[in-house]
Amino acid sequence: MTTLLTVEDLRVTFPTRQGPSEVVRGVSFTLGRERLGIVGESGSGKSQTGRAILGLTPPPGKAMAKVLDFDGIDLRAASPATWRTLRGARMSMVMQDPKFSLNPVMTIGRQLMEALKFGATQPRSEAKARAIAMLEAVQIRDPERVFRAYPHELSGGMGQRAMIAMMLVTEPDLLIADEPTSALDVTVQVEVLRILDRLVAERGMGLIFISHDLRLVSSFCDRVLVMYAGRVVEELKASELKQAQHPYTRGLMNCLPQIEGGQRPLPVLERDAAWAR
């Protein structure tokens, strides 16, 4: 498998009144054309990891890494011009809530076309055809209507699909999805995941799937990184999650209630200060 992205010793720090605070502390991994899950609880640094790869660490935060290589391009030294050719066109990001990621005063169609403009130069009619085809690809039944619709006219699931369509219309090599389905109902969630799954399989896209939901990630991804307090505490194959070694991963799995009934009271995760070290 070809390596698409190499991250070595990624660190993200934010200055605070008490001095700099490191929210990502030495994360390393490589990504091929596969589905990689990053799981962790709030504050584990999983979202900041995703943002740092795209160079989107919000100021005044700073991201540093020994190696941050995307398909032979050193992202650490990338100029704003390089970033413009990469973001959107070759790597993009799906955020948690479509309400905040879609421009409320532009139709979905215009936003899709806008995304395409930064990719390749092509006639308008062809761009529109591609946009409509993309909307179809994300299982939107009435693409012509959605093309003309404003974001507020769409339901949550529809909006999220439009968002994914916008991120994918340029056919990126790398997609970072930060909790792409948490705002959606479970039945819609499965459909959205199917779309992502197919894109990885058919187009050979690399996917980083960031989520708090261990059950979902383990059933969807090939590999899982478990993050705790800014570090990767365990990396394992999704199929081998049941054999997880680290007490945090095990605790995270055990504390979920089961439909089939389980322990009562639920086992509570006992945090060990040594994990964060």
Next chain:
Amino acid sequence: MTALSRREWLLSDQPKSRRQARLGQVYRTWLAFRSNWLAMVGLAIVLILILVAVLADVIAPFDPVIGGDLRTERFLPPLSEGHLFGTDDLARDIFSRIVHGSRLTLMVVVLVAVIATPIGLLVGTTSGYFGGWTDTVLMRVTDIFLAFPRLILALAFVAALGPGIENAIIAIAITSWPPYARLARAETLTIRDSDYISAARLQGASSARILWYHITPLCLSSVIIRVTLDMAGIILTAAGLGFLGLGAQPPQPEWGAMIASGRRFLIDQWWVATVPGIAIFIVSLGFNLLGDGLRDVLDPKARK
């Protein structure tokens, strides 16, 4: 208690009493405010205004109303012996008049704030919280007041009530509450349906209690910011009424009235009108800087 431990006590994450929690909150706000030097300049100007107003009798070397020798002491230029800002057409010391005038300015500011803020808050929160008919009636009344330019409406009130600084204050207060009502209503609309207001309702809290204990404290900061920013305008309106002869009456040392009487001599004795003008400018600027600083620390929406 040493300075360091007092700081730690204030910034403690685990306050041990109501007082410590409240003081800690105030101290944190103060720390944020202090880091903004422009706001500190504004605060200094306002504090100096208050200090000067309180100590006017001590600071002013001359009587503000009774002038000196009309034959020798009229129109003395600034920096003359004993007259820092010179004297006016009636041989009165301008510095002493400015110092005493600060009392009138401060009175205008305080009284307008004390009258207009509660009216605005009450009308706005009530209107926003209850909605429906209450909202329609209260907001149309507000609209009527908003439809007139403030100075014109104040002029009408003063014309009806008779000229004088007290009537000017009442007129300004009556004309300045509508924007606060609008603001408080908008804030109330955003918090009215929040879970913590529902929770208060579920505890059986009466509407008055919810308005007073739960909604008003949240609207207060944005209204205070707005009032502070409006102070410059209020001072200017008071000065404008004074200038038109409808505010403070001679021989009161009101800054606007001083400009009005000094404008006749503007070409030859420029300082008579200019010095009170500068005083108005500095105080207005002070309130604006203070308001901006307050917005940065109190209004979560303006925070970066």
Next chain:
Amino acid sequence: MGEVMLSVESLGVTFTRGGDTVRAVRGVSFDVARGESFGIVGESGSGKSTVLRAICGLAPTSAGRIALGGQTLATPRPATFYRQVQMVFQDPYASLHPRHTVDKVLSEPLAIHGFSDREARIEQALADVGLGPSFRFRYPHQLSGGQRQRVAVARALILEPQILLLDEPTSALDASIQAEVLNLLDRLRAERGLTYLMVSHDLAVVAHMCERLIVMQHGLAVEELTRAALAAHRAETDYTRALLAASAGYTPATA
């Protein structure tokens, strides 16, 4: 089933918004016995939260009857109602007043209902939800999500109600914190013989907490199940089966 504590009969809730009428709840009926824990499961827009809000008078009832202990509830709810029924909201970041300390949050209901021994009650309430006295004078922004939700539970319980309405009490929390809060709710129910009515989109949470449940879709109750039936995946309707399948995680499309 034992004595019926809360009874909802063909409840309808209709909102009018700018000319449109939205029928959020369309004839939902269920009974909750004293000491029972009853669940309502559904996706967003199914009307499950509206049922809770209608019970406590936050949403208008347009049809049907809600009875507490056999007595039909009057609108607006009398003050005594709030001594019997309290609610815990979904988002602990939105359900605590940002300018009130924990102490203020807990003393407010006591002040409204004229309790005298407030000091002792506040300290007891904090201890009951596993928060020490050091939390008493903190502001919400000085608390984590789990701690906030504990404060919200303490606020709901300080009036010693018999019924607790739980509106997705853990959906905004991390999994490990969810376990702690669910255990807390479980323990409090056992200790005080409380009756729970819990709303959630998460079948596993409801299966863990509730003995019986209804599944809601588009404002209708589509199915009523017991915990045992749910555990055995014995669902009657397609919709419930789809929910069950989806909550097991991702399954590749059956090609």
